[in-house]
Amino acid sequence: MTTWTGPLPLTHRRRGVIAYLAIAYVGMWAAMSPLLLSGYQRGDAREDTGALEEACIAVAMLAPALAALVVVRWIERGGRARDVLALRWEKPWGRAVRSCLTAFAVPAALTAAALILAALAGRYPFAGVRWDGLGPWAAGAVLGMLLSLPLFFGEELGWQGYLFPRLLGNGDRRRVLRAYVLTGAAFALWHLPTLLMGGQYPGRPWWVSVPAMLVSCLLILPVLTWLRLRSDSVVPAVIAHAVVSSVSVGMVKEFADSDAELDPLHMGLAGWPGWIVTGAFVTFLAVTGRLHPSHYATPTTPRTSPVGHR
Secondary structure: OOOOOOOOOOHHHHHHHHHHHHHHHHEEEEEEHHHHHHHOOOOOOOOOOOHHHHHHHHHHHHHHHOOOOOOOHHHHOOHHHHOOOOOOOOOHHHHHHHHHHHHHHHHHHHHHHHHHHHHHHOOOOOOOOOHHHHHHHHHHHHHHHHHHHHHHHHHHHHHHHHHHHHHHOOOOHHHHHHHHHHHHHHHHHHHHHHHOOOOOOOOHHHHHHHHHHOOOHHHHHHHHHHHHHHOOOHHHHEEEEEEHHHHHHHHHHHHHOOOOOOOOHHOOOOOOOHHHHHHHHHHHHHHHHOOHHOOOOOOOOOOOOOOOOO
């Protein structure tokens, strides 16, 4: 079976993981410090972010990629960063296109299922589909997602490109489960500064938003990892993350009553309806073996490659 971590000694991997987490977390807190010091609080899910908020978020999202590049280049020195972090296109090109479309369709479908579930439970103020404006809204949402992709490369080069493979080790079942749990937890807690300001769960105290974010990240991370595993590339995970954080949030607003209050804890992928549908999908992936690297590895795969092509 292919090993994700290649010939790096254990001490190098541990040192690299510690350095990666330190740089990524310090970078996040430093980027958010202007907002934290100003006392900024997001109190409404419909509230638009200003120029300063957008700038701080953009800088923060680049921190994991910076951390991964620093560790690979100057601490581990285990190969070209592009290869180590799976920054490549799947081949042939037709398969790469299908992987990217899947990366868009899956989180969008999960969001739609979550909204239907929330509406049936009476927690989502569904206002119907405005067909005359659906096309322009969808085009704008996709364009906005594409423009934001560089920032999501900033996150996923760190979480999927670097951290998950390092925690995976030799890929036995115990290590696979540990890699999913620890990466998901690290990913969630990295958002702590934004959670303290009501970013993902406006109006909620930290003792509600932090556990909610932990659940959300622990459930969505396997979906992103599955997309990365099946393509041997970090690109589909980047696209899916962008859909979750932009298109999915836009769907919640687009199909809701414009006068109704929106609570992310009760709608979309960030709330309990999303946990149910995403949990069901992750269960399917786990039962069918799609969350284990060995499902995609081949006997001819080089040891230094993170995962084999299908």
